[in-house]
Amino acid sequence: MAKKPAAGTSGRHEFLPKTKKLIAERASYRCVVPGCKVPTIGPGAKFDDVSNAGSASHIYSAAENGPRGRAGLTPTQIKSPQNGIWTCRTHGTEIDNNKGERYPAALLLGWKALQEAQLRREQDGRHTPVGWIHELKIIQSWLFKSDEALTLGKATLLQGPPFGKSALCDWISTSLGGKHEDRWISSLGLTILNLKIFAPEEQAIELKFDNQQRTFAANGVPVSEAPKRGSAVFFRQSAWSLYPRSDDDDDDELIGQLLGFERDVVRGLIHDIQRNGTKWGRLIAFYHEEDFEDDDHGEPVPTGGRTWTLRRGGPTGVTFRGLAGSEQERILIEFAAALARERAAFSPTVLLLDGSGWNFDDGNMALLAEYLIGQPFQTILTMRGGWQPNQAAPWWGWSRVVLIGKQYSAQIASHDW
Template identity: 25%
Template sequence: MSINTKPERWDFLSGVPLDLFKRANGKCSLPRCNNSTAAPAEVDSSAINMGKAAHIYSASEDGPRGRGGKNEAFIRSAENGLWCCAVHGDLIDKKGGKEFAAEKLFNWKKLVEARARKQVDQVPSPRGWVDVIELTLLPFAVSAKLQIKLSRFNLLHGPSNSGKSVLLELAASITNSHNARRMLSQSQGPRAASNLPTWSGKVLYTTVDVLDKVVQLDIDAGHFRRREGSTPCLLPPGDIEVILCSSNDAEQRTDEDDVEFLMRLLNIDHSTVHALLSLAVGKLLPGKYRIAQGYEDNEHGTDVQLRFKINGKPHFELQFSDGNSWLPLSSLSKSSTDKVILDLFIAKAREVAKQRLTLFLVDGISFNFDEPNYQNLLNTIAAEEFQAVLCLPPRQEQFLLEKREGLLRLKDVAHLRSWDLIQLTR
């Protein structure tokens, strides 16, 4: 006598598929998809359905993406579903759902539902999705192209000189052309006289208002240009913010006090520095921040003197407290300073993401973290609403990567399940 061992399915409750259809306004949830999901029937006055309600976490325990530890009520609810066209409803489950992580699908669900809501009440929404960063032209290369296709949270891996940093700098130059300074300095060579771009690239993204937007970036003869199609963009686009936290900018200049350093580093004004310090949670280095005028070093035990800059103005310093005493930023170790910088960048990205599509990029500054601190960084970012790309530090590879089926993959551990691996080759 055979025993039926087929796993139990937790299908959607009655009415959930129709709710998902309505919540998405009948549109496919995949960004930039224009496929119809409903149409009138020709033979009578009914309608035909060309879409489907898709589970994010699976109805079956051994299905695509598994059940993620969720209970039956959640799996069967509209919260765990998204509306897709027939093509993408099948596609997201191919290869066991490995190419479409749950975090990615939940974000797409929020975007399509925010777009439908905007059509009803015209309330702005920061929801969006950065799909592609691409370098289409590189100096001294006859035919070369670097492209990364983004998930929600991404770890970018590749050997030295494979283009990781320049891809992130290109994307960040959408918001601030200062991030393109390395490319600008390399655009003065033999090709400059031809008036042809030395560097060229693009960022493709979608927002609640725009289904398919491409910002083109060209650099030639020391000039940086943004454009949408053939239309020049004199100002950064107002619907996206790309924030780059790079070790290249994390060295304080001798003529800067801490406030000026943070203004330059975070690309914010004076008042925002103070506001951000009051909002920063300090998850990487738990504690509080304040700004106060610094004191001169005193080696002889004489009266303490306040510190001033060369121009005679007060020299303000960032001070950190773990609950015991206040310490100036300059007295912290390199690792602790990097944690403070990352905490402040994460706080900025968190606040900006409340207003517009936000992509947070990290390059270099976390390279000296040990395994527990890097794991904490991944968990901290994965709890945020913005998209993120982190260059994978070489010293973390042994803890995060393994070969499975002949391919390099992220290890199947809890703190990596929200993350996807993007690989570049030289």
């Protein structure tokens, strides 16, 4: 005999008619998919009739085993307007194909926020920092297959061979005004890519590397520098292992060198980390400590100088340099996330965390995934190909991009892990 399902968990939880109307009106009857221009409402067959070609679609599934699942939501939450988006008929069907694998919940929630921000601006000119990179299209490259497009979610796990992932992070950072890498200006061939950004209006940035220079175009118009359509904060895991550290460097200077920040910016971010960082990261602080050196008898004597020292756990806690390698990486991510969070209050921001194999166990990777998906900025986290989390739940809502082949082509894998 089959077991009876728990109350409130089985069956379909449909929107009420008034909820559908609210979802449609909040979307101004426009399809939520960025760039879709199909009108969903218009004149009907008769002079007093209206034709409605749109629908209120669920983000988390109305059905128990439907697209994107239910993520533990209650029936009331499933039927809430917060769980709804307005789509044209074509996109309403497309986002639910193959159990919604190409359209994770986080992506749809992001599109909903972006659409509402655009409508507020059209209504009253209200500024909003909502936005992100929607698509990266590789028009031509010696490294990648031509005309390959990557659709990025609010949080994206990018996996594959070592240099393909780093190249994409480099190019995204350069397109948003970051320091460009001279290695892409080479005789190996022309590289052209296009970034589609919603900030919140649609913007296009073209970046081109040839064997002499790199050039930009904004919405098809050549410009002399990277257009300020967004911001990138870039942490390379390799920077930590390659940086020539000196005992003479203050901790704020060392962290700044690793992340590409000024040292006073590093110190300024500590207050945000103590309020908004991870539970682990909130225990760090800078201390302006007196310097000592040993005299001829091996006794410490003050030198008159002072050093900025980062400690975790209070004035007598472990110093940054005394932490384990994985803990040092966690602190560097805390600072990178804090700057991304600060910038996201003023413009669309992406945090690029480029690593092959992070020094975290599965539990800490899960905590990192949960932390980043809840942030106001977009995240791209790179990992070696083949890595799989032991826990699927913390990665719910993450898009996953896998680079495969000798000339890399991008495939979007299931977010269901």
